[in-house]
Amino acid sequence: MSKITIIGGGNLGKSIISGLASSNLFEAKSITVVDKSKYNLQIVEKELGVSTSQDILSSIKEVKWVILCVQPRQLDGVLHEIKDVLTTDQILISTVTGTSIEEINEVVPNNKVIRVMPNTGAAKKLSMTCISANDNVKDELEIVVKMFDTIGETLVIEERLMQAATVLGASGIAFFLRFLRAMIQGGIQMGFHPHEAQIIAVQTAIGAATLVAENGTHPEREIDKVTTPQGCTIEGLNEMEHQGLSSSVIKGIMASYEKINTIK
Numbered sequence: 001m002s003k004i005t006i007i008g009g010g011n012l013g014k015s016i017i018s019g020l021a022s023s024n025l026f027e028a029k030s031i032t033v034v035d036k037s038k039y040n041l042q043i044v045e046k047e048l049g050v051s052t053s054q055d056i057l058s059s060i061k062e063v064k065w066v067i068l069c070v071q072p073r074q075l076d077g078v079l080h081e082i083k084d085v086l087t088t089d090q091i092l093i094s095t096v097t098g099t100s101i102e103e104i105n106e107v108v109p110n111n112k113v114i115r116v117m118p119n120t121g122a123a124k125k126l127s128m129t130c131i132s133a134n135d136n137v138k139d140e141l142e143i144v145v146k147m148f149d150t151i152g153e154t155l156v157i158e159e160r161l162m163q164a165a166t167v168l169g170a171s172g173i174a175f176f177l178r179f180l181r182a183m184i185q186g187g188i189q190m191g192f193h194p195h196e197a198q199i200i201a202v203q204t205a206i207g208a209a210t211l212v213a214e215n216g217t218h219p220e221r222e223i224d225k226v227t228t229p230q231g232c233t234i235e236g237l238n239e240m241e242h243q244g245l246s247s248s249v250i251k252g253i254m255a256s257y258e259k260i261n262t263i264k
Contacts, residue, residue: 002030005059007078008069009035009044009052012095015122016069019151021048034059057085065147067093072263075099079107086111091140093147097166098263101134101159112137114144115162118151119170127152128172130165167256175252180205 004026006013013033021028031050035041041052053059060066060082070078075096086092088110094101101113114137118129129148133141133156141156148154157165180201187197211222227234 002064003032003062004030004065004067005032005034005063006067006069007034007056007059008067009033009037009040010069011120012118012122013067013069014040014044014048015120015127015151016067016095016118016148017044017048017050019122019125020147021050023147023150025147025150032059032063056081060085060090063090065091065093067095069095072096072098075104076107079104083108091137091144093144097170098163098260100162101132112140114141115159116144116148117162117165117170118148119173121173122151125151128169129154130162130169131156132159132162134159163260164257166260167253171253171256175249176205 004020006017009017013035017031017033020026020031028049029051031048033041033044033050033052034054034056035052036054038054041054044050045052056078066082066086068075068078075094086108090111092104092108092111092113094104094113094115095118097117101115104113105111112134114131114133116129116131118127121127122129127148129152131141131145131148131154133144145154145156183201183204184194184197187201188194192200208222211217212219215222223237227237
């Protein structure tokens, strides 16, 4: 599948690189990682066997795919740095929050752009990656889906939903972890040692998510299997709802969504 360059070797970039390097889509040495941090480059080269460079311009020459894996505030500078070196047959894949395909094409109008939004589950090949593109990149889109299938699940969506996908899929990791922390704290209060409470809560969370994922059922169907009349489960669920659990989660998601629409 030719060569690929990833601009940005931080946590997300490293996760993507790991998936690609362990797949049959690319040879490890056909993957080049560009980063200003020598430490980041040393890590990915040692652990994944990929090529590394601090020279962004030479690293994108004769490369079919360029993944932009930088912070939003860095994107404009990167695009202006590479725009005169890019050729029209190169495909840009952007993981950058809050920047549309149209905005990227304002700087590099002659290149096809595909937006992707993975999450940090990519480090364990359990990412939920949402992908969007314009109608003129159908063939390339299929290949990008295959790329990100190497780090988890993918879903192609309309670009207008990318901000929402970022909140639900990327920020959502933090939301679930905060609930998991609360479960652990409750376990400690009931008498478990912290490490015991964490083992129980984590495995229970994995089991709950897997039931829904593999059975294809609505969460309430699985909840019904656990709740018995006048039992302790329904007592706990009702108390959580009385205290505003579902409402708080929805309000938190919407607050995040409102904030992301202001980020540039």
